[in-house]
Amino acid sequence: MTTGTPFRGLSAFPLTPADEHGRVDTETLARLVERLCEAGVDSIGLLGSTGIYAYLSREERRRAVEAASECGRGRVPLVVGVGTLRTDHAVDLARDAEAAGADALLMAPVSYTPLTQDEAYEHYHAVTGASGLPLCIYNNPGTTHFTFGIDLLARLSRLPTIRAVKMPLPAGGDFAGELASLRGRTQLAVGYSGDWGTADAMLAGADAFYSVLGGTLPRLVLALVRAAQAGDAEEARRLDGVLQPLWDTFKTYGSLRVMYAILDVAGLGRAEPPRPILSLKAEARKQVLAAVEPLLASG
Template sequence: MAFLSGLSAFPITPSDRDGRVDTKALRRLIRRLCAAKVDSIGLLGSTGTYIYLTREERRAALAEALDEAGGQTPVVVGVGALRTDEAVKLAQDAKALGAAAGLLAAVSYTPLTEDEVFEHFSTVAREGGLPIVIYDNPGTTHFHFTPALVSRLAKVPGIVAIKNPTDKSEAIESHLAGQRSIVPEGFSIGYSGDWNATEAMIAGADTWYSVLAGILPEVCMKIVRASQTGDAAEARRLGAALTPIWDLFKQFSSLRVVYVLAELLDICRAELPRPILPLSAVAKRQIVEALERLPAGIFR
């Protein structure tokens, strides 16, 4: 089995208007994920707004999450930063605290070349001492990992997995097969993009890196387990039942929607980091209506 497999749930990082992390609310979120028995927790990913937090805030959030998880659920933590030396320090912090792996994106202001990204990732893996998951997130970084670059990085000691974006569901199977052919055995291949993840898991992906699972893990676990046991029909049925949520993710972004879901479900109330603004009352009403359209009992 790959180092990372199954469902990796990505919670928000609750904070107040001034960006101070609400550790009690974060612990509540982590507790829910552990109770649902997710396979790993993706702390401080894009949904966890890592890029808006200082090194000290990230370290404090990770310490709280790891303490709440109690060593029972592996924690993968975002270590991305604009500068290589900062990313190395974040990886070292994560290793010292006990994280299972670091999630590293090609964050940049100046567009990066493939050689620059290769050196960045290789340095963080080597000097950070923490297993690294490649985070291919062109929607925010505007950098896409080519097959050639993935193949090079997969051979670097300490780089153990990749979190791919998804586009068209019908292209996932061929993408997965192509990527399997260029990475070493045991290298974990996973996908984000929740609305296409069911097809990715049915196709044989190792991991679903899920935004929705960070707030509603139970139904996402059902999809993953159905896929893993070969029950594609049940996985697709559950995935299709979530269409109202997927449509909202596409319309407003998954980040904005899950903040509203956390409040509506009385899990926690958190402020988006500025300059991101909260959704309007009209948009929030759409989310309420979407929840009402979901089949009864789907979240249990």
């Protein structure tokens, strides 16, 4: 297990390269993890949405954790996603992740039948009872169609292993107001995702940013996060401006599809998104290439 605080600073989320049958390419994954360790990110977020957790079997998820843990052990904290539909399966995944070397857990309330606030609470309560690892709540309503009420977050924050929450970008951009509300009701470390909000979130005082781009081009995103942490708004805004063309492709095509294209363009590996998700077509890839090529030298 790695010492350190997994829910502060830049948490970088790499792709989980896998073949068409959902078998993880552990060699390419290990290279991506090595790149993140060398860059000095604050934590690695494995098997998040960018890590296609919902498309992988239990066995493949464990293989991914083992490969990442073997590479990063003792260097960078490894936060592992254990979201899945059934509570008993989430319990199994949490135990698997802990046994395979994870330092912390990340869990979204994945659902088909919409969950109530009480059902989500019981889901998290069961998983925290199965593992002693610190856990980050993954609030991702765009994917899960579940939104955490502040009362539920306050209730969950009283469970002994729940230490953090990963929030979507706030409607209207009121980071300061949301941070004040969350900190007034909970003791959770508050982080955000949605890469085009990195500068705003960190300048507003968020504890962490959970970055898709940071999983592949860590140095550039880390520079932005460090500038914001230091209160250097001018430099943070400058770097955000450099990244704006890429943020535009995220918004247009979806960050997951864009990251598969970047993996190829950057020469870091070849992988296809899990079907039914399709790779970007030629014109879209051309736009991604134009946005990312100027960044590769500093990524």
